[in-house]
Amino acid sequence: MSRTVEKLRELKLRENEVLKMGGEDAVRKHQEKGKLTARERLFHLFDPGTFQELDALVTHRCTHFGMEDTFIPADGVITGHGLVDGRPVFAYAQDFTARGGSLGEMHAKKITKVQDLALKAGAPVVGMNDSGGARIQEGVDALAGFGEIFTRNADASGVIPQICAIMGPTAGGAVYSPGMMDWVFMVKDSSYMFITGPDVIRSVTGEVIDFESLGGAMTHAVKSGVAHFAVDSDMAAIEGIRELLTYFPSNNMEDPPVKDLGDDPFRVEPALDSLIPDAANAAYDVRTLIKLLADGGEMFETQPLFAPNIVTGFVRMNGRSTGVIANQPAVMAGCLDIDASDKAARFIRFCDAFNIPLITIADVPGFLPGSSQEWGGIIRHGAKLLWSYVEATVPKILLITRKAYGGAYIAMSSKHLGADMVFAWPTAEIAVMGAEGAANIIHRREIREAPDPARTRREKKEAYEALFSNPYIAASRGYVDAVIQPSETRPRIIGALEALGSKRVQKPARKHGNIPL
Template identity: 40%
Template structure:
């Protein structure tokens, strides 16, 4: 009896030597090796190892499917509970069928009950055609579980091989997606089925494509071991569920540290732009910034830092890229990130330097106002602590949408060189005095004087502070300690909103 159990388990866990050798020859890991690499040593507990398909159509009954092509279970990352499933490409190409899906759904149910993150390691040929509608039901059940789990437990997906057809909805329904550079693909329709026959997997399904063009992929990694190591570190930034906070770590970084470099990079000429990555790293604990969607909508930076050991979500207008103008894709990127932070009790800090909207025909055709409205609504709806630092320009309704005091920021700082106004002073003056200019009855000297007057009366951060729209003007070098103090004050924030199911924007 014991021998039978041992033999059966050995067959399931060992797999086919020929298939495994082929995987290793491609410098890839097996489904089980990926889990071992991801989790703490000897912490993995498998669930459903003896599950098999029950379909007899198309001679499927004569095919052995160990664990039905997906390894499921739980373990720990740095001692914290996580649930994981890893598709096994050596079993029917990792294709999803009825029992394969049931195993994944069972893991989701447990993750929801226990309040723990769920990690998906995807490597599959797609749907199991022999199971047809049973497989479709399986997809539907997984999508339902993902939807119910959204905002309750973090969902992280890693694409480690092929992810095609309906399976591509899994990473899109997840919170964050990792993907390796080589030997991976992510596509709804294969290239040979598209209206353009010139496309390849490299051009429409690669990690590079999805990290730059679609924004589906958050992190692109060199290889599988690199990806799994980054995934481990990333999990440590996140809370386990929506009732908990992210783990707080002791920091050896001085809470009162000042950065003279920030004083130096604060430009007199704001049109030169500010590299926000430098600003973020200067205020973060140990200069650590984990950027999400780094290659997508580069005029908007999103990611996580720690301040006094606490995880904080950061959004910033990257004004060295396209002048930091708000684009449709930048707004979409910011909206999703805000939603995640608000769902999981992560404070939000914004660094604002926005000169307006991206003025192109393409943006108007997309309907940029719809995407800006979603960004604004996300900021306004978020009830976590929200701190804004105006480091450069804050012009027009683009500024209003960037976590301004007007839409509910708890605390707003401004650097002394910043500008808060409807638009830049020169443009404002030329609009106000358009009649005089058309008749050439006003001199260039007068225009310059009126521009300087407008900057002082209408665009100065001190004017905004005098109206209460800015809480304090701060020295750039002191940004770190002032933001930390504000977040400490806001730690016990509680804010109720009108009762409703969700916004309709």
Template identity: 45%
Template structure:
């Protein structure tokens, strides 16, 4: 990859077509009115809201109304996208914002080159890259120039993967080849009821499959937030999305060697959480919301959940513990009793991989009775997807602290950050049951029909945390109210954990 200094980058983005331009920071008033009528901001307004006041350094200029008319008639140029370097909460970032006011933000060779140079600059400077998407896709007039441009952007995104965070925000259309770029990013958020992301549009779908759908039904924010899992979150409008993005960036490091961000902590590290003593229901299979546990342990209850509407039987997100950012993975007993299915395994595996790539410790709260049984799951490749979760934990070198809340049974219990997979510290609540299967199933397998007393005796003898602790798979049995204290103490001890990796190009994760 070629090296670009900031000065060279700015010069390369100035007037590549030779058309006379004037600065146009505010945008066209008529276009702004149209956007505001739809509840949206203009590209310039989006950029201004995203970056800290006074920190934006444009890496390309706006256009006048005359130039915009000329570009709509087919002149090839790199407009239709704003690129800038600025700060978010005082931290440097690189940003590109698609500008539908200019040729519908259609991508041609020069447009793509502008983004490519920004990608290269962000990677060289170790700054997070943020992309705001709202485009008609590829420019038909550009032909192979657009094809080559997309390929170059994809390659740059792959090169930056695991080195700098890449975050996409879809605020409008993101069709065809355009859709693959945010899908390559680490995180994608969507906003507005009519935003969409798809590879094949409604017309193509109708022509090939004879199904009639609109863009939102095909790839709207709700679809990707709850069914495909492409969107890590969704909001109702531009302003909420951009403010959410600013908050989210505070959880991410600037690069893979920057270390997890720290934040001033006003919460007591020794704080007890008595409410956790009664979190688990009396019934062995009763449900509860694991997010209550997470917020009780996190600093000031602050937890940024990702993909909340997708694979809700597992919870992922970022929290701070004594000022340090940590990644949290937790089985959600309130949904499908906390079993792990294909979607949940993929969701958690990808999140653990991100944390490991960027040096963020992983805290896992375990309460799962096993994998979701069924013909559909097995035929959909449950074993392969479950292996992704195993692989992600097994290859992770960051500090890993696991708390077994209630059930860690079978292969699913192994996959959830077990000691056998490399967890540094494994803690367990007194009620925990850890083993191959629950007491009832074990007794039945042995040909016994045990009553409640027999099951309880078996569980205490074989599955209790005290029994498992003797084998070294649990380090300590803790009172629920002391969970925060023990997790923070473990993270403190692991703060200097060395990152040892095998000498290889990369592992072959079961994709």
């Protein structure tokens, strides 16, 4: 056998050893749980035949606790790059079959190399977490690895899209990298995230709680808001990531991709003329409105289970990727609260970072009242929403459909916060507060002393409605650019977005413009 043939044979043997991952038994047990292996996840993420693995032959160098005799294929994480929908993407997937996907020094170096390459190339990075946590045999080297990953998450924030899929356990320090990334998918019944596990909580506080209730997909999608999407399987997460990426540019120096869905930009929607109920307190689903406006009736909603009183998501308007923020009258009357403010602010900042225009749809009676909101910090959380709108330099369009009261009117991308164009339907009510509350305050004594207080209250309410509960005073001041027929909303918004496509704004210089929220 020639030396060259022998060397090629050695390479093939080494490659085959790595491809076995954690061994047949470990892989079989993993798949029996309904989970894809790390390599299967990456093969499904990338366009067929485009995935190229990096650092497959990396091994750990720990010599403590018998680790010098332990071989961990690929050191428990598969890394590489390929094409997603024809565009370059970098990715890593932790391999739970290989020593539980535990993170040690070299494992972390593989991940940080991919992060560095993604940042250099200006390409998105996708991480798939499935790990038992830090490799305790490596001590501080494992902790250092987490810190190096976090540093790169921060450096890449607002520069390239970062997406994480939680497809197994993620605990302790490992949760902070997903928490620093832009979008987090979690797979139901097979993934969880928490800082301290149920056993530690029970020993320290006495609280008894299970893994799913503490940090499962639905817990983080509904309660904490850490997860933006809770999906039923690994494949559903991967399909969601692929679709989500179609709305983003590869980096913050590019414009979002344009995708023609064949929809007429001049399409009118007669159904919008009757969407707003006659009764002022009657609800409607704002998602119906969004889909009637969007190309092909398609919307990719983000965080649908968290703070459902506000809706956020991506649509296309004449092929152009656009972010939408809308009050949801069907939940809590569309009031703004702490969670809704945080949800919307984070979404706005992402869109602004990646040059995605914003459409805001306002139907908001105010901020949610109550001591729990005040004590929880609605002032500082609500301020995040104001701050995000003012900071955003992308085209900003506001549509007021019905109620726009008080501070919530201002907060929902009003002209005063820098909205470029503001449209209102004839059903819009732009005022300090609702007519009934205003009448009770302004005419308190007159109502109290009237022979028929109920009648007087009704008359004063009607008078206030006639004067203020409309869009025309705001339009007369220039705070509303046009009062429009609801059915004509789509072409008006598309026209505004096209007109503002070359918008440029220079904000006052700061030492660091990306102040964390």
